[in-house]
Amino acid sequence: MTDKSFEETIRERIAAVELVAESIAGQGRDTDLHDLRVLLINIMSLLMRDPGVEAAVDDLYAAAKAIERDAAIGVHPVPRNVRCLRTALTRFSERVPMVAGLSExxxxxxxxxxxxxxxxxxxxxxxxxxxxxxxxxxxxxxxx
Structure with missing residues (x-):
């Protein structure tokens, strides 16, 4: 196993969250929501506690859950919910590297x-x- 730097690990996790979030935006599967939850918990465990990241994670998960809930009842994802998910994803993707010290x-x-x-x-x-x-x-x- 090769050793990865902290920066590489964080960037890989963010990329994985982005992929899963886009999958949720398109299909809203429960398994994707579970994967997103695991990834978010993993990222949170790597970082120091930060209210901004916690809020971004909460917003992202709530937006993904709304899309999954729509899919569970057979409704195509509402454009507003997809937009909320993408906005939350953008905030998350900007906030995490800042807190991790990878950008300012x-x-x-x-x-x-x-x-x-x-x-x-x-x-x-x-x-x-x-x-x-x-x-x-x-x-x-x-x-x-």
């Missing part, structure tokens, strides 16, 4: 850049203040 939100990248610019500005201000203090002290000594 766009805001984090933007703020990191702003923090660096702010740090440079503070450093320049501190240097200018220090130079002004030195000149002021030198002027005070020469006047005395």
């Amino acid at each position: 939100p766009d805001d984090a990248r933007r703020f990191r850049g702003l923090e660096a610019a702010y740090a440079v500005q503070l450093e320049r201000t501190a240097e200018a203040t220090a130079e002004a203090d030195v000149e002021e002290a030198a002027d005070a000594r020469s006047a005395a």
